[in-house]
Amino acid sequence: MNDVIDIAKHFCSIDLIEEVEPIGIGHINRTYRLFLKDGDDIILQLINGNVFSDIQGLSQNVETVLNHLSEVTDKYPQYVNTLSGERYVETDDGYWRAITAIPDSKVWLNLNGNSYRAQSCGTTLGEFHNLLRDIDTGVLKDILPEFHSAKRRFREFHEALQNADNKRQKTAYSQINFAKDFENKILDYSNDIFSGVLPQRVVHNDPKLSNILFDSDDEAICLIDYDTVMAGSVVTDFGDALRTVAASANEDEKSVDKISFDMNLYKQFVKGYINEVKSMLTDKEIDKLYYSPLYITFIMGLRFLTDYLNNDVYYSINYDDHNLVRAINQFTLVKDINGKLKEIKSVIISDL
Numbered sequence: 435m436n437d438v439i440d441i442a443k444h445f446c447s448i449d450l451i452e453e454v455e456p457i458g459i460g461h462i463n464r465t466y467r468l469f470l471k472d473g474d475d476i477i478l479q480l481i482n483g484n485v486f487s488d489i490q491g492l493s494q495n496v497e498t499v500l501n502h503l504s505e506v507t508d509k510y511p512q513y514v515n516t517l518s519g520e521r522y523v524e525t526d527d528g529y530w531r532a533i534t535a536i537p538d539s540k541v542w543l544n545l546n547g548n549s550y551r552a553q554s555c556g557t558t559l560g561e562f563h564n565l566l567r568d569i570d571t572g573v574l575k576d577i578l579p580e581f582h583s584a585k586r587r588f589r590e591f592h593e594a595l596q597n598a599d600n601k602r603q604k605t606a607y608s609q610i611n612f613a614k615d616f617e618n619k620i621l622d623y624s625n626d627i628f629s630g631v632l633p634q635r636v637v638h639n640d641p642k643l644s645n646i647l648f649d650s651d652d653e654a655i656c657l658i659d660y661d662t663v664m665a666g667s668v669v670t671d672f673g674d675a676l677r678t679v680a681a682s683a684n685e686d687e688k689s690v691d692k693i694s695f696d697m698n699l700y701k702q703f704v705k706g707y708i709n710e711v712k713s714m715l716t717d718k719e720i721d722k723l724y725y726s727p728l729y730i731t732f733i734m735g736l737r738f739l740t741d742y743l744n745n746d747v748y749y750s751i752n753y754d755d756h757n758l759v760r761a762i763n764q765f766t767l768v769k770d771i772n773g774k775l776k777e778i779k780s781v782i783i784s785d786l
């Protein structure tokens with residue numbers, strides 16, 4: 435942990451540091467909590483430079499959003515500059531940056547049917563969209579172009595397929611076919627949401643359940659992990675949150691019979707979300723909401739499958755077939771959502 439303490443010294447006085455603890459379950463960055471004697475703990479992160487090449491743009495986006503939020507609420511963390519006023523510290527390993535920790539908070543990987551928490555997640559995402567509606571999206575850098583575009587993700591999938599070794603192609607045979615079967619439908623929807631008809635807004639782009647902090651009363655406090663905040667459509671955030679909030683099992687679950695889309699959790703989430711954004715959403719956005727949980731879950735499955743075919747170069751893995759397990763998991767959820775689309779649509783209409 436010595437290397438982390440060496441970095442921590444740039445953000446606070448070394449005498450204040452009580453303990454350093456690795457935290458988080460992110461697939462990409464490395465995260466630590468610095469426990470400080472004054473109680474104002476700090477979250478320190480090493481940014482993965484293979485994924486985030488524009489560190490300047492990334493930190494500018496995060497700072498812009500957190501500064502804006504801190505003007506209107508104290509629920510969100512604040513950006514912590516180094517003691518000499520820099521946004522991050524550069525080392526041989528990459529770039530380190532810090533934000534304040536939210537005291538007495540915790541995360542859930544699965545809601546286990548808890549509908550109160552599901553509604554609170556919806557409220558928190560809606561509030562996030564609402565609180566950021568005044569930011570001019572032009573000031574945010576597009577640091578991960580076409581992040582949720584199916585066009586990009588299918589392009590990468592087909593490239594991976596061409597280069598993948600035979601063994602992995604064979605093992606992933608059914609998932610590859612599943613992806614191809616959905617291709618046209620997914621591309622059509624992607625075209626609809628990214629062709630410029632929907633308003634550009636500030637969106638989170640990774641509002642999964644484990645990026646929502648809760649207090650001890652089961653109330654969601656705020657969203658964390660702002661690295662993917664960019665201009666985009668709130669429609670994809672809606673689906674991305676539900677991908678995990680309404681999933682009966684978490685993203686790494688291997689037993690497919692445990693994986694389904696929980697309609698009750700879905701309904702509660704929608705209630706919370708729509709209540710916050712009712713006056714802000716346009717008819718075109720509302721129209722597109724219902725298909726988004728399927729779309730984003732599919733995109734995530736496709737990305738895991740692509741990484742599996744690429745021999746695991748993007749997401750960190752804990753065992754050999756981890757990315758394939760994740761892809762099977764997400765595609766299982768897609769199948770279940772697909773069968774429930776009619777009801778999914780009717781819930782949104784009844785909440786408006």
Ligand code: GN1
Nearest residue numbers: 459460461462463485640659662734
């Ligand atoms: C990645 O690193 P993490 O866990 O915050 C990914 C997201 C995916 C997510 C899947 C920059 O997020 O897009 O939704 O894994 N982030 C990036 O759990 O690719």
Ligand code: MG
Nearest residue numbers: 640659661662
């Ligand atoms: Mg993330």
